[in-house]
Amino acid sequence: xxxxxxxxxxxxxxxxxxxxxxxxxxxxxxxxxxxxxxxxxxxxxxxxxxxxxxxxxxxxxxxxxxxxxxxxxxxxxxxxxxxxxxxxxxxxxxxxxxxxxxxxxxxxxxxxxxxxxxxxxxxxxxxxxxxxxxxxxxxxxxxxxxxxxxxxxxxxxxxxxxxxxxxxxxxxxxxxxxxxxxxxxxxxxxxxxxxxxxxxxxxxxxxxxxxxxxxxxxxxxx
Numbered sequence: 316x317x318x319x320x321x322x323x324x325x326x327x328x329x330x331x332x333x334x335x336x337x338x339x340x341x342x343x344x345x346x347x348x349x350x351x352x353x354x355x356x357x358x359x360x361x362x363x364x365x366x367x368x369x370x371x372x373x374x375x376x377x378x379x380x381x382x383x384x385x386x387x388x389x390x391x392x393x394x395x396x397x398x399x400x401x402x403x404x405x406x407x408x409x410x411x412x413x414x415x416x417x418x419x420x421x422x423x424x425x426x427x428x429x430x431x432x433x434x435x436x437x438x439x440x441x442x443x444x445x446x447x448x449x450x451x452x453x454x455x456x457x458x459x460x461x462x463x464x465x466x467x468x469x470x471x472x473x474x475x476x477x478x479x480x481x482x483x484x485x486x487x488x489x490x491x492x493x494x495x496x497x498x499x500x501x502x503x504x505x506x507x508x509x510x511x512x513x514x515x516x517x518x519x520x521x522x523x524x525x526x527x528x529x530x531x532x533x534x535x536x537x
Contacts, residue, residue: 321352325360335360342421344480353482355515356421369414373493376418377506379403379411381495383530384503390495404535408527412512419463419489421513424473425481431460434476434486438462439494441502442487442510443519450504451511451522461487461510463502465494505530 318336322329333350336343341360342353371379378388378399388396406414426434435444441463443456464472469490472478478486489510502510504526511523 316352316354316357318350318352321354321357324354325357332357339420340416342423342482344423344482351482353421353423355513358513358515358520360416370417371414373418373491375399376415377493377495379415380418380503380505380509383505383527383534386503388495400534403531406531408512408524408531411527411531412509412524415509418509419491420466422469422488422490423480423482423484424478424486424488425484426460426476426478426486428458430476431458431485434472434478435460435462437472437475438464438488439498439502440500441489441507443514444487445507446501447504447507451508451526453511453519453522459485459487461489463489463491463494463498463506466490466492 316324318329318332321327321332325332327335332341332352335341336350336352342356344351344353370376374390375395378391378396379402381388382396382400382403388399391399403411438444438460439462440446440460442461443459444461446455448455469488472488478488508523508526508530511519512527514520514523
């Protein structure tokens with residue numbers, strides 16, 4: 316959507332929408348002289364509890380998601396891990412999804428169906444492409460690829476699979492400034508939940524929030 320349409324949909328001024336797009340707070344692409352805003356990221360921005368908690372840096376954001384998934388975040392010191400665990404005890408699903416927004420920059424592309432398998436195999440799958448979706452009460456989306464890679468690898472991915480930027484495309488790449496070592500083909504459950512919260516589909520969004528609430532409750536009870 317244009318910045319004017321995004322302004323009308325979110326209640327933010329068109330100037331504010333443009334600033335958020337340029338700062339990478341919401342997804343956007345440039346078409347000629349026009350900025351086109353990604354509707355899913357705008358919805359996530361507007362729906363989140365803005366102002367509740369400062370954003371976490373990438374390493375801490377992934378540590379939070381690893382801990383909620385029952386995994387160790389060995390890149391944190393003991394003191395950092397303890398502070399983060401206490402922070403998670405006080406967080407809501409909505410405020411946490413807001414605080415996690417710096418973990419990656421979401422980019423959307425259009426790819427030929429013949430390349431989708433290769434794209435998916437080059438990413439750490441998450442969101443609508445995750446094999447964990449049955450845990451969320453959802454079916455895995457067909458004809459799409461969604462997942463994570465390092466920001467430095469995005470150019471190679473674009474060139475290898477002829478990806479074209481498209482806000483309504485069938486490929487969603489979460490370009491991360493940093494990722495933990497040893498990630499397999501699938502991102503942990505909490506990462507998939509956080510990505511589903513950004514979905515334009517109400518059912519997917521609610522499933523993501525529901526999983527984050529459950530994981531936070533389990534963290535408090537541990």
